[in-house]
Amino acid sequence: QVQLVESGGGLVQAWGSQRLSCAASGRTFSLYAVGWFRQAPEKEREFVASINWRDSFTNYTDSVKGRFTISKDNAKNTVYLQMNSLKPEDTAVYYCAARDNYPGTYSTQYVFWGRGTQVTVSS
Numbered sequence: 001q002v003q004l005v006e007s008g009g010g011l012v013q014a015w016g017s018q019r020l021s022c023a024a025s026g027r028t029f030s031l032y033a034v035g036w037f038r039q040a041p042e043k044e045r046e047f048v049a050s051i052n053w054r055d056s057f058t059n060y061t062d063s064v065k066g067r068f069t070i071s072k073d074n075a076k077n078t079v080y081l082q083m084n085s086l087k088p089e090d091t092a093v094y095y096c097a098a099r100d101n102y103p104g105t106y107s108t109q110y111v112f113w114g115r116g117t118q119v120t121v122s123s
Helices: none
Strands: 002-007 010-013 018-026 033-039 046-052 058-060 068-073 078-083 092-099 117-122
Touching (some): 018 033, 018 092, 018 117, 058 068
Parallel strands (some): 010 117
Antiparallel strands (some): 002 018, 018 078, 033 046, 033 092, 068 078
């Protein structure tokens, strides 16, 4: 089992920045990919970004390219999501997810999930 704990959410003004963290514990040696997803009220959970644990290959959804950066610290078993130029439409609960296979963009592909952290962007 892998446990994931997100942190770093909160209230931020539009065009501001925020960094989310996802700390992994447990059987972290089995990790292959970590992704960030988000879910706004009354909307489906959507893919935001992912990173390969072994080669750091990254992938982003189009709406965050150039604004968000996913990265990792192997020594700390932590994945980060640096969010810049935030917009009100980025408001959502952000979830960290992990799987023991290649990164994917569908939430159903991920086995381990954190409880989420709320990000609210005010206009």
